[in-house]
Amino acid sequence: MRLAQSIKPMIPITKPYFDEHEERAAAEAIRSGWVVQGPRTMEFERMVAERVGARYALATSNCTTALHLALVALGIGADAEVLVPSYSFIATANSVMHAGATPVFVDIDARTYNMDPRLLEEKISPRARAIMPVHQIGLAADLDAIHEIARQHNLVVIEDAATIIGGAYKGKPIGAHSAAVCFSFHPRKAITTGEGGMVTTNDPDVARQVEMLRSHGANISDYARHGADKVIIEEYPALGYNYRLTDIQGAVGVAQMKKLDWILARRVEIGERYNRAFADLDFIETPYEPPYAKHTYQSYCLRIARNAPKTRDEIMTAMQAAGIATRRGVMAAHLEPFYVNRFGRVALPVTEDATRTTILLPIYAQMTETEIETVITTFRRIVLNAAHG
Numbered sequence: 001m002r003l004a005q006s007i008k009p010m011i012p013i014t015k016p017y018f019d020e021h022e023e024r025a026a027a028e029a030i031r032s033g034w035v036v037q038g039p040r041t042m043e044f045e046r047m048v049a050e051r052v053g054a055r056y057a058l059a060t061s062n063c064t065t066a067l068h069l070a071l072v073a074l075g076i077g078a079d080a081e082v083l084v085p086s087y088s089f090i091a092t093a094n095s096v097m098h099a100g101a102t103p104v105f106v107d108i109d110a111r112t113y114n115m116d117p118r119l120l121e122e123k124i125s126p127r128a129r130a131i132m133p134v135h136q137i138g139l140a141a142d143l144d145a146i147h148e149i150a151r152q153h154n155l156v157v158i159e160d161a162a163t164i165i166g167g168a169y170k171g172k173p174i175g176a177h178s179a180a181v182c183f184s185f186h187p188r189k190a191i192t193t194g195e196g197g198m199v200t201t202n203d204p205d206v207a208r209q210v211e212m213l214r215s216h217g218a219n220i221s222d223y224a225r226h227g228a229d230k231v232i233i234e235e236y237p238a239l240g241y242n243y244r245l246t247d248i249q250g251a252v253g254v255a256q257m258k259k260l261d262w263i264l265a266r267r268v269e270i271g272e273r274y275n276r277a278f279a280d281l282d283f284i285e286t287p288y289e290p291p292y293a294k295h296t297y298q299s300y301c302l303r304i305a306r307n308a309p310k311t312r313d314e315i316m317t318a319m320q321a322a323g324i325a326t327r328r329g330v331m332a333a334h335l336e337p338f339y340v341n342r343f344g345r346v347a348l349p350v351t352e353d354a355t356r357t358t359i360l361l362p363i364y365a366q367m368t369e370t371e372i373e374t375v376i377t378t379f380r381r382i383v384l385n386a387a388h389g
């Protein structure tokens with residue numbers, strides 16, 4: 001009780017949008033008695049496949065396991081190098097390590113914060129097998145340029161699409177541009193199943209491998225076995241994992257998918273509102289939209305220029321004191337002790353500058369008018385007070 005009283009009300013960085021639909025869906029899954037991956041997850045997969053225009057969608061326990069499975073399914077393991085941005089949540093590079101391969105960090109474009117295709121070629125060694133672009137904080141990476149380099153060097157492309165469900169590249173949904181595309185349904189994402197992930201692909205072999213590997217390498221799912229009218233004894237042709245989603249989560253996923261378009265539209269509305277509200281601040285850089293993609297604002301990111309009167313960290317502290325949660329922009333995996341100890345100190349100047357100078361502001365579909373205004377006026381007061389002395 002005392003603990004609850006000591007927590008200050010804050011405008012959080014994000015909030016899942018749940019209502020009675022998710023409550024009912026989860027309750028129905030529990031009442032049905034079937035709670036491991038089953039019919040509700042299959043429906044969730046069907047909805048995601050249809051929405052992203054992919055032939056197959058395979059649910060997983062989270063996006064990290066989705067990325068791991070995609071790598072294994074595509075035969076990328078020991079001795080292989082995978083080109084990844086460091087400017088991402090650490091799970092991107094970790095998934096490559098889990099597959100037994102080596103992440104090779106590529107710097108980003110300073111405006112989009114996504115892997116810079118112009119810097120890819122110099123990092124491609126004879127061991128390179130794959131490129132793993134990340135669509136960072138809801139903005140698509142330049143897939144055509146990346147695919148062109150992948151074609152020239154015979155590399156596989158696996159997209160880390162953790163943050164971009166419902167987003168598009170050149171008008172075509174993210175989900176079917178590459179050999180495998182991996183989504184996250186963590187609560188920081190537009191829609192959530194608590195934890196959750198999905199691999200989408202058009203390749204039946206990749207789909208088959210992912211399906212088997214996520215469920216201990218079994219050649220038939222529990223649900224199919226239980227639904228059969230004869231006894232089926234499963235076999236285990238591959239060394240698999242338990243990376244399944246539960247059907248309680250699958251049920252929540254179905255309810256969330258029905259809201260996806262509304263949630264995305266609200267996020268764009270709020271993101272654009274912020275853009276207009278900060279457009280006159282010349283030491284603040286609002287999100288950039290390249291010609292090939294619209295932002296889906298999984299996060300709302302501002303860059304605080306070097307000539308700004310306050311540093312990014314000072315602004316974060318003042319916002320926190322005013323009851324508004326912020327986060328540093330995206331981390332840089334190559335600076336973390338694990339990667340420095342393993343691979344030494346790599347220089348990625350654009351990434352390092354971005355991770356030091358960016359800040360994320362609250363954004364979620366159900367933000368009230370008052371909350372949006374409070375974020376805008378508080379942020380402006382903090383940076384402008386400092387500017388004037």
Ligand SMILES: Cc1ncc(COP(=O)(O)O)c(C=O)c1O
Nearest residue numbers: 062063064089091092162184186
């Ligand atoms: C770019 C990126 N990749 C991978 C992940 C990992 O996703 P999950 O938490 O579902 O494993 C995240 C999650 O935050 C992410 O932002």
